[in-house]
Amino acid sequence: MxxxxxxxxxxxxxxxxxxxxxxxxxxxxLIxxxxxxxxGGTRTEELTRPGFRHDVCSAFHxxxxxxxxxxxxxxxEHGLEWIQPDAPLGHAISRGRSVMLERDIAATAAGLGLDGATYHRLMTRWADLWPQLAEHILGPLVGIPKHPLTVARFGLNSIVSSSFTTKHRFDEVEARALFAGCAAHAFLPLTHPLSASFGWLLMLTGHVFGWPIARGGSQSIADSLASYVRSLGGVFETGTMIGDLSDVPSTPITILxxxxxxxxxxxxxxxPSGYLRRARRFRHGPAAYKVDYAVDRPIPWADPQLGRAGTVHVGGTDADIDRAETRTYRGEVASDPFVLVGQQSLFDDTRAPNGQHTVWAYAHVPNRSPVDFTDVITNRIEELAPGFSETILATHVFSPTDLERRNxxxxxxxxSGGAHSAGQLIFRPFPQANPYTTPIEGxxxxxxxxxxGGGSHGMCGHHAAMKALERA
Ligand SMILES: Cc1cc2nc3c(=O)[nH]c(=O)nc-3n(C[C@H](O)[C@H](O)[C@H](O)COP(=O)(O)OP(=O)(O)OC[C@H]3O[C@@H](n4cnc5c(N)ncnc54)[C@H](O)[C@@H]3O)c2cc1C
Structure with missing residues (x-):
């Protein structure tokens, strides 16, 4: 020991x-x-040029x-400061036409035309119920919920597809596109069951918490957590990749x-062979192809309101997003993949020098795709922001295999840590009495x-540690 x-x-x-x-x-x-x-996914580096601090992975929180x-x-107290962009999200439908997710539900509803009243009613109800929902949405599906009716109602809304939701809830392009863009974070065709869950969750959290960035970059989340752990006596060893469990010092608790x-x-x-078989069958979903840009001015969006958003979805209509996500999910190359754009430096002046800016962008692409999507991503932004290409000072690219090589x-x-097929989303990683335990004691x-599941919330690690403490 x-x-x-x-x-x-x-x-x-x-x-x-x-x-x-x-x-x-x-x-x-010992970590x-x-x-x-x-x-891990919360790191920030000067990927393009000195002074341009790019979030390597996670950016909006x-x-x-x-x-x-x-x-x-x-x-x-350990250095983490949240910054709320003016608006959490802008969704570009076509050049000069977009829709905004604002912090305020009424302000968002005001941009949704005939769907505004429905949106306002639905979101107000769920936002009020968030305290009852949070522990179930951000925890394992075990035991009887404290608020079974609320959880069941949210579950019924979430279990369906995004397409079903947009068709039955909304009439106009704006609300449908906004919901579909959030649902696309599931990396699923929008006709798949459970894709609606991502739409509800991301829009709702936009109203309840905003989509903040960390001052100085997402690295501050990791650094503040590490500083807190050190203050409690934790010890870090970096540069040691564990290939065999027997190389891990023997202690009563090991969390992986x-x-x-x-x-x-x-x-x-x-x-045991049964567990090995199930672990090896665990499926991974589509990938990200990421491009970071150093630019000499903010993105010149044709619709200037997109400049108020931390995140911009370059997606088009809900039908456009579904078509692209379906092709990507099938392993085919979409000519107009769903692209997410981050404009952190508009709201955090520590990210780039001399009034210049960083742009964080990634497209949904097939897992392990060898295709170069750099120009596709640049052109998709250029289409909505004519002149964008001329602002680029430098780029840095992570292909799907580059991402895996790094992490x-x-x-x-x-x-996302695994595909969002119904089985893997509900019973992650696979059905067993407790999702965090393994056949090896401790x-x-x-x-x-x-x-x-995916996201920089830390709840998976926290729940695993709580289970370990309960058993210990
Ligand atoms: C391009 C991109 C954009 C994203 N955007 C967002 C976003 O805006 N908001 C959000 O909430 N989430 C986002 N995410 C997802 C988020 O980053 C992940 O869900 C999150 O980081 C997962 O946390 P984790 O601790 O499970 O794993 P990771 O963050 O992946 O960390 C795992 C760590 O374990 C280390 N490790 C792995 N194996 C070993 C080993 N054998 N020995 C030693 N060390 C090992 C790795 O080096 C890594 O440091 C994004 C991810 C990417 C890649």
Whole structure:
């Protein structure tokens, strides 16, 4: 046995949250990270030019701000400061035509024409019920909910497809496109069951928490968590990639911020054959193809209101998004993939020097796609912001395989920790009595391949650590 009470492998937001959960109980925790820097998906680097600080992965944080665990921690004392862009989200429908998700429900409804009243009624109801929903949406589906009727009603709205929701709830292009763009975060065709859940969740959290960015970059989320863990006696070891579980110091609790497939590789014949089979069958979804730009001025959107948004969805109508997501899901190359654009430097002047700016963008593409989507992404932005190409000073590209090379959790470029097929979304990683336990005593899985899934909320790691503490 080592001098530590617990080991966490992987220092993404989930690994760091697991470490914080354990360290708060007085346990001495060792965190082993394969990369030379902490943070996993919450890192910020000068990818293009000196002084241009780009969020490598995660950029917008409704789920971190709203995380029932992270919001309990004194992260502001450890350097974390949230910045709320003027509007969480703009959705570009066509050149000069867009729709906004504002913090305020009434202000959003005012931009939705005939659908405004329906939108206002639905969102006000769910926003009021958020405190009853949060722990179930951001936790494992085990046990009887404290508010079964509310959870069942939200479940019925979420279990259906985005297409069903937009068809039955909304009449106009604007509301349909806005909802569909949020639902597309599921990386599913919009006709798939459960795709509506992402639409409701992201729009609702936009109203309840905003879609904030971290001052200085998403790295501040990781750095503040790491600083908090250090203040509780936690010890970090970076640059050590664990290939075999036997290389992890022996302690009563081990939490792994890795995918089920990676766990199967690490543990090998220590796992029963049935578990190994299920872990190896775990499926990964479509990928991200990411381009970071250093630019000499803000994006010249044809519709200037898009300049008020932290995030812009370059998606078109709900039908356009469904067509692109369906092709991508099938492994085909879409000529007009769904693109997400981040304009953090408009709201945080630490991101770029001398009035210049950073642009963060990624497209949904097939898993492990070898195709170069750089020009496709640039052209999609140019189409809505004529002159954008002339503002570019430098670019940096992450293909799906580049993402995986940097972080083995992004298998084939899948940034969600696993495909969102119905089985894997509800019973993540696969059906078993508890999603975080493994057949090896004291060893738990706490990455985004466990509930509640992708996003920088830390709740997977926190729940895994809570389960470990309960058993210990
Ligand atoms: C391009 C992109 C954009 C995104 N945008 C957003 C966004 O705007 N908002 C949001 O909430 N989420 C976003 N995400 C998703 C978010 O980053 C992830 O869901 C989140 O980081 C998952 O956290 P995690 O701790 O489970 O895993 P990760 O953050 O992936 O961290 C895992 C860590 O474990 C380490 N590791 C893995 N295997 C080993 C090993 N064997 N030994 C040692 N160390 C190991 C890795 O190096 C890594 O540091 C985005 C992701 C990407 C890639």
């Amino acid at each position: 080592s001098d530590f009470d617990a080991v966490v492998v992987g220092a993404g937001p989930n690994g760091l949250s697991a470490a914080a959960t354990l360290a708060r109980t007085g346990r001495k925790v 082993i990270e394969g990369s030379n820097t902490l943070g 409704p789920l971190a701000k709203g995380s029932p665990f992270l919001s309990q921690l004194p992260l502001a 911020d890795v995918t089920p497939t990676a766990f199967a590789e690490m543990a090998g014949d220590r796992l 083995p959790n992004y298998v084939g470029g899948d940034i 060893v738990y899985l706490g990455s985004s391949s466990t509930p509640p």
